[in-house]
Amino acid sequence: xxxxxxxxxxxxxxxxxxxxxxxxxxxxxxxxxxxxxxxxxxxxxxxxxxxxxxxxxxxxxxxxxxxxxxxxxxxxxxxxxxxxxxxxxxxxxxxxxxxxxxxxxxxxxxxxxxxxxxxxxxxxxxxxxxxxxxxxxxxxxxxxxxxxxxxxxxxxxxxxxxxxxxxxxxxxxxxxxxxxxxxxxxxxxxxxxxxxxxxxxxxxxxxxxxxxxxxxxxxxxxxxxxxxxxxxxxxxxxxxxxxxxxxxxxxxxxxxxxxxxxxxxxxxxxxxxxxxxxxxxxxxxxxxxxxxxxxxx
Numbered sequence: 001x002x003x004x005x006x007x008x009x010x011x012x013x014x015x016x017x018x019x020x021x022x023x024x025x026x027x028x029x030x031x032x033x034x035x036x037x038x039x040x041x042x043x044x045x046x047x048x049x050x051x052x053x054x055x056x057x058x059x060x061x062x063x064x065x066x067x068x069x070x071x072x073x074x075x076x077x078x079x080x081x082x083x084x085x086x087x088x089x090x091x092x093x094x095x096x097x098x099x100x101x102x103x104x105x106x107x108x109x110x111x112x113x114x115x116x117x118x119x120x121x122x123x124x125x126x127x128x129x130x131x132x133x134x135x136x137x138x139x140x141x142x143x144x145x146x147x148x149x150x151x152x153x154x155x156x157x158x159x160x161x162x163x164x165x166x167x168x169x170x171x172x173x174x175x176x177x178x179x180x181x182x183x184x185x186x187x188x189x190x191x192x193x194x195x196x197x198x199x200x201x202x203x204x205x206x207x208x209x210x211x212x213x214x215x216x217x218x219x220x221x222x223x224x225x226x227x228x229x230x231x232x233x234x235x236x237x238x239x240x241x242x243x244x245x246x247x248x249x250x251x252x253x254x255x256x257x258x259x260x261x262x263x264x265x266x267x268x269x270x271x272x273x274x275x276x277x278x279x280x281x282x283x284x285x286x287x288x289x290x291x292x293x294x295x296x297x
Contacts, residue, residue: 007212008203011183012176012195013121016215018078020208021198022064030191032066032074034168035117035131035153041069063093072113073097078176080121090116090134090152113149121177123158130159130173239270246277247286257287269293 010017022028029040046065063077075093079086093116101111118124125132132154136146155169157177162170171189175196178185184196202208243261247253264270272293280286 007209011180013080015078016212020202028066043068074115076117078119082122094150115151117153119155121157123156124154128160130165131155243273243277251283
């Protein structure tokens, strides 16, 4: 069941708040410099790609998409639920950045360097590290680098190797991991204090309150659509199983016929096939009738 939160209940690990805070340029620059270890003069944050700033965007996209003065592109996303497909999700983000640049007329050798960064409120690889950085290298000789310009970084709030990473990164991740009351504590770090101030301003901003209401409504609609789609797929699956069950009473159902039945996506066709299966006296006769049915469609 969905647990509704008001804007004042949110912390940085909530996607809306994370997106709103990191859409502020100084916060985004501070985050990137802390994680990557090099100076960035300025970033341009793509407002139209952020649900926070574009409430008519259909589909939940809550990541931060930015580029700096050197045309390096960054994609940052908060993750609170452990998923098995994070690697492919990062691959998708890298490919999206590349395709956008290519469609704008860039040549392959002009593709920008890209950093895809996930802030995870869990350990994505169960190695107790605060930071996991992935670059392309030769499997046979790791000293040989592909130099494709793409880097993927997973930050984890569940790390334990504080001696191997900057103290400000550890404090930031502890801030991310904290609950509502804990997030108000003094973390003795100027960047975290900067983020806390941004959170407080957002919570008292009427316009952000309206955006959050729109965001919540969109999430409710998306969940409802997902439930309806799930119910429909469940009904289709049951109907397909009925057809195959009728056929199995006539003999062994060929795999090719099962695949054909399972590929049908509408109720009317499945209902028609069910009627054909019910009156068929053999698998062969059903296949003949079904072939005629599909020809007439």
